[in-house]
Amino acid sequence: MNELGRKAAASRADTYGSFLLGGTEFALPIAHIHEVVNSPERLTEIPLAPDYLRGVFNLRGMIIPVIDLGTILDLAAASSIETVKVAIIEKDGYLIGLRFDATGEILKTQADERNDFAERSRTVIRGVLKRDHGKRLIQMLCVDGLFELHNISLPSDPTLTQGRQSQLAKRGMRQQCISFQVGSAVCAFGINAIQEIRKVEGLNDSALAIDYCLGTMDLRGVVVPVIDFAALLGYRKADRSVTATLGDRRVIIMKVERTYLGLLVDAISSIIPYFPDELIRFPVLSNPRQEMFIGCITRQNESEVILLESSKILTQKEVVAITQGHNSLYNLADRKDEGKKPSSPRKTYITFSVDNLFAVGIEEVREILEYPDALLEPPGLPTEVHGMLNLRGELIAAVDARKLYAREPVSARSSAKILVFKSDQIRFGLIVDAVEAIILVEEAEKIRLPEFMYKVSCGRFSEDVVGAVEIPSASSGKQGVMILNVASLTGRVERLFTAS
DSSP states (O other), X not given: OOHHHHHHHHHHHTEXXXXXXXXXXEEEEGGGXXXXXXXXXXXXXXXXXXTXXXXXXXXXXXXXXXXXXXHHHTOOOOSOOSSOEEEEEEETTEEEEEEESEEEEEEEOOGGGEEEOOOOSSOSEEEEEEETTTTEEEEEEOHHHHHTOTTBOOOSSGGGGSXXXXXTSOOOOOEEEEEEEETTEEEEEEGGGEXXXXXXXXXXXXXXXXXXXXXXXXXXTEEEEEEEHHHHTTSSSOXXXXXXXXXXXXXXXXXXXXXXXXXXESEEEEEEEEOGGGOBOOOOBSSTTGGGEEEEEEETTEEEEEEEXXXXXXXXXHHHHHHTTTTOHHHHHHHHTTTSOOOOOEEEEEEEEESEEEEEEGGGOOEEEEOOSOOBOOTTOOTTEEEXXXXXXXXXXXXXXXXXXXXXXXXXXXTOEEXXXXXXXXXXXXXXXEEEEEEEEEGGGOBOOOHHHHHHHHXXXXXXXXXXXXXEETTTEEEEEEEEXXXXXXXXXXXXXXXX
């Protein structure tokens, strides 16, 4: 480095930016300040985060964790968020954000103004700046200490914190995941990792040696332990009330190694398509479950979705503990079936309600969307089409299932969803009252009902029914589900637009 370069580096090392927090003034070396931004309107919370990690946000394709120094230093932050700033600091290619009440000024310092504390174990304060002949004391923050905070770890490669890679990179096949609400976070599992999603109105008592295991449920003769996922992620204590499984809550059935487990979540959100290269990696927590977090799926004007690795939800020790006393749950099913012929092929269905309960193959549904606040209503639409939906730049018809099948209208659509279907000829969305569950059905379990048994109750729906299956119901023991022929449904929608 030449003399000019050394002087420039020394100048930056002696220059600090000041910030205010809870009436106290702090300083950061300007060489480590990447930029200062307004506090984001929305932070995505990370499960199992320490209390000083407020969440993460997307800054031009980079996921930035935001640390609350007020929590660490026991300082009360300003009540107004109008002036709140986030200072993005950088070290060795990594970025984190620090939340302050307001920015201060740029300070040129002299050596005799800086008073470094003696070397100690990890700390976020490295010393004090004395200004105005000692009348103004500014606490100097330690950049190394901030990046070494307990329970914060960073990926081995700093490029993992960067956004989308070159558009020339191979994108691979579009994948799908199912998102759900758990605590205050929106998380997701890859669609292939989920066996079923069920609505369970009650659980059997169990003496499993895990705090967050609520009990067990019966899955076609297999005993499945059910875990309160929000409790596992630290959002609440395990909910053991009689209403724990009511409302929008669902149990996601997963298979970890050879064991079936149920995860109770607060609500199922949607099916989300994504490309692997769209995943944004972020620094994860240093805890036994850090391998659970794969990355974030970002969506315009919506919360980021945290994609999870299903096989890393529980540690091996927890799997052993949770299955202890149940004779290795999955093996129990194996022994039950010993000597029997191989089971028939199985298929996964999404069930939804429009007065009655119906099902379609999950592979035929491209996405599940929330019912929007408003739809485009151009003139000349068929009466069965409630409006047009803008889906990532493509307009698709939102067909009202109640009008399509001549059912009585409803006034409230608080639980309504839109199932998106796509064939070679048409892409459309079907508005249904609610999406209930995802079920796994052996073809041998499907039954052909005599037409008279469902024609009266299902009305015009019966014209597209190709089979039926019974599933458990806590209230009535068994519940019938009518399976729809999607090709027949699609043809019905196509005729709406071709009729003269």
